[in-house]
Amino acid sequence: MYLEFQGCKFGARCIHKHFFEEILSFEMSQFGHVSAVNLRGQSNLNNLWSSQSWRCYCLDGKMNTLSFASSDAMGRKLKSPSANAFMTRSRKDVPPLKVVCIDYPRPEIESTVNYLEASYLSSTFRNSPRPNKPLKIVIAGAGLAGLSTAKYLVDAGHKPILLEGRDVLGGKVAAWKDDDGDWYETGLHIFFGAYPNVQNLFGELGINDRLQWKEHSMIFAMPSKPGEFSRFDFPGVLPAPLNGIWAILMNSEMLTWPEKVKFAVGLLPAIIGGQSYVEAQDGITVKDWMRKQGIPDRVTDEVFIAMSKALNFINPDELSMQCILIALNRFLQEKHGSKMAFLDGNPPERLCMPIVDHVTSQGGEVRLNSRIQKIELNKDGSVKNFVLNNGSTVEGDVYVFATPVDILKLLLPEDWKEIQYFQKLDKLVGVPVINIHIWFDRKLKNTYDHLLFSRLYS
Numbered sequence: 001m002y003l004e005f006q007g008c009k010f011g012a013r014c015i016h017k018h019f020f021e022e023i024l025s026f027e028m029s030q031f032g033h034v035s036a037v038n039l040r041g042q043s044n045l046n047n048l049w050s051s052q053s054w055r056c057y058c059l060d061g062k063m064n065t066l067s068f069a070s071s072d073a074m075g076r077k078l079k080s081p082s083a084n085a086f087m088t089r090s091r092k093d094v095p096p097l098k099v100v101c102i103d104y105p106r107p108e109i110e111s112t113v114n115y116l117e118a119s120y121l122s123s124t125f126r127n128s129p130r131p132n133k134p135l136k137i138v139i140a141g142a143g144l145a146g147l148s149t150a151k152y153l154v155d156a157g158h159k160p161i162l163l164e165g166r167d168v169l170g171g172k173v174a175a176w177k178d179d180d181g182d183w184y185e186t187g188l189h190i191f192f193g194a195y196p197n198v199q200n201l202f203g204e205l206g207i208n209d210r211l212q213w214k215e216h217s218m219i220f221a222m223p224s225k226p227g228e229f230s231r232f233d234f235p236g237v238l239p240a241p242l243n244g245i246w247a248i249l250m251n252s253e254m255l256t257w258p259e260k261v262k263f264a265v266g267l268l269p270a271i272i273g274g275q276s277y278v279e280a281q282d283g284i285t286v287k288d289w290m291r292k293q294g295i296p297d298r299v300t301d302e303v304f305i306a307m308s309k310a311l312n313f314i315n316p317d318e319l320s321m322q323c324i325l326i327a328l329n330r331f332l333q334e335k336h337g338s339k340m341a342f343l344d345g346n347p348p349e350r351l352c353m354p355i356v357d358h359v360t361s362q363g364g365e366v367r368l369n370s371r372i373q374k375i376e377l378n379k380d381g382s383v384k385n386f387v388l389n390n391g392s393t394v395e396g397d398v399y400v401f402a403t404p405v406d407i408l409k410l411l412l413p414e415d416w417k418e419i420q421y422f423q424k425l426d427k428l429v430g431v432p433v434i435n436i437h438i439w440f441d442r443k444l445k446n447t448y449d450h451l452l453f454s455r456l457y458s
């Protein structure tokens with residue numbers, strides 16, 4: 001029996017919760033988005049072992065290499081994940097389940113120019129001379145930006161105090177455990193090969209093995225054939241950009257040949273001109289750029305609406321083409337740029353806690369339930385302190401804001417509103433996003449252990 005879990009962007013994370021509860025005796029939440037095989041069934045297993053790189057986890061307690069924590073280990077208590085995390089539901093009539101997770105091999109990203117640059121920059125923090133007087137740096141917001149800021153500051157010998165308003169780490173990658181023990185995440189989060197700083201961070205934290213790499217493909221739900229998917233497969237043998245071009249050329253369901261040619265020709269300036277061409281496209285929306293290339297609106301609606309929403313949660317007639325091209329350009333320049341990995345569990349424990357451990361082990365602090373309510377200023381207009389929700393104040397030598405822009409706009413002191421630099425904030429507007437988890441009561445047909453692009457017309 002081969003059972004799959006999958007993450008569907010926009011649709012939801014689809015986990016066959018009740019289906020499993022009927023047949024199997026384990027806590028669904030332990031698996032996030034992995035694939036499971038009941039080894040007693042043995043079907044297809046030999047083929048799967050031979051074709052891919054696998055890791056095996058057993059639920060009988062003998063081979064428990066993944067460690068997920070109990071729900072409240074994240075958040076308030078800031079505990080490290082417990083080692084004894086796998087739980088089984090006691091059902092006498094159900095045999096012990098063994099689970100196998102598919103992992104495609106980690107791509108060779110460490111040798112890319114971007115990764116080497118990120119790795120070098122990060123090493124300069126560690127290798128710089130220690131400051132005579134470490135700075136006390138107060139950081140607002142323990143999302144990935146605030147957490148990584150704190151990480152690199154302790155590496156450079158400073159003393160960050162990271163203040164998080166909520167009782168959970170991670171911000172937009174936060175997650176919560178329900179009474180059944182299932183994790184609710186703030187959306188599916190993909191870690192691309194083209195993220196040199198993030199990939200380097202995982203490496204430095206020693207948690208590369210928590211990334212589960214998927215097939216090098218982009219898979220789209222087809223509007224004209226509900227329930228069916230169309231794939232863009234990037235062949236491993238070809239270098240970039242040929243692997244991407246091949247993926248586009250070989251897809252016969254989403255693009256006709258004239259559309260493929262027009263799109264490829266449209267992308268040539270980005271491939272040749274690089275970043276300067278990409279930046280020059282900022283004034284034009286995705287929809288208009290496509291029209292300019294002679295690509296029909298159907299393609300925008302079927303392919304680029306999904307990409308626009310994936311990147312910015314807005315439609316192609318609102319999104320700057322620069323955003324799409326930044327992503328596409330990285331994908332076209334780097335062989336593994338568009339390769340995707342999922343985190344092997346909930347982000348607060350599997351990613352944020354290792355950062356917190358690193359920060360606190362080197363003298364930094366991370367405080368939850370510490371919402372900044374006011375930025376108090378000195379007479380000269382510099383920051384005097386942050387006033388928290390409980391009335392206390394936190395003072396530092398330097399202050400960093402790593403919250404969404406809307407929060408900073410709300411907290412901006414009156415005196416600063418006149419400053420031109422801060423006036424630019426007016427143009428930055430947040431996009432509200434709702435994330436829906438759907439628990440299906442049976443196995444879905446045509447499922448993939450991958451990100452599935454889809455779209456809603458609204």
Ligand SMILES: Cc1cc2nc3c(=O)[nH]c(=O)nc-3n(C[C@H](O)[C@H](O)[C@H](O)COP(=O)(O)OP(=O)(O)OC[C@H]3O[C@@H](n4cnc5c(N)ncnc54)[C@H](O)[C@@H]3O)c2cc1C
Nearest residue numbers: 141142143144145164165171172187189190371372403407
């Ligand atoms: C549904 C969804 C799916 C996504 N998928 C992907 C993906 O697949 N790949 C990808 O690369 N990116 C993805 N993203 C984007 C990515 O998650 C974010 O860019 C990133 O997590 C933002 O991190 P951040 O630290 O900048 O901000 P945030 O995560 O927003 O962190 C800000 C923190 O500040 C805290 N805060 C706010 N106000 C205060 C205050 N007054 N005092 C103290 N603390 C405060 C908040 O509670 C929060 O913890 C996705 C985003 C969403 C919403």
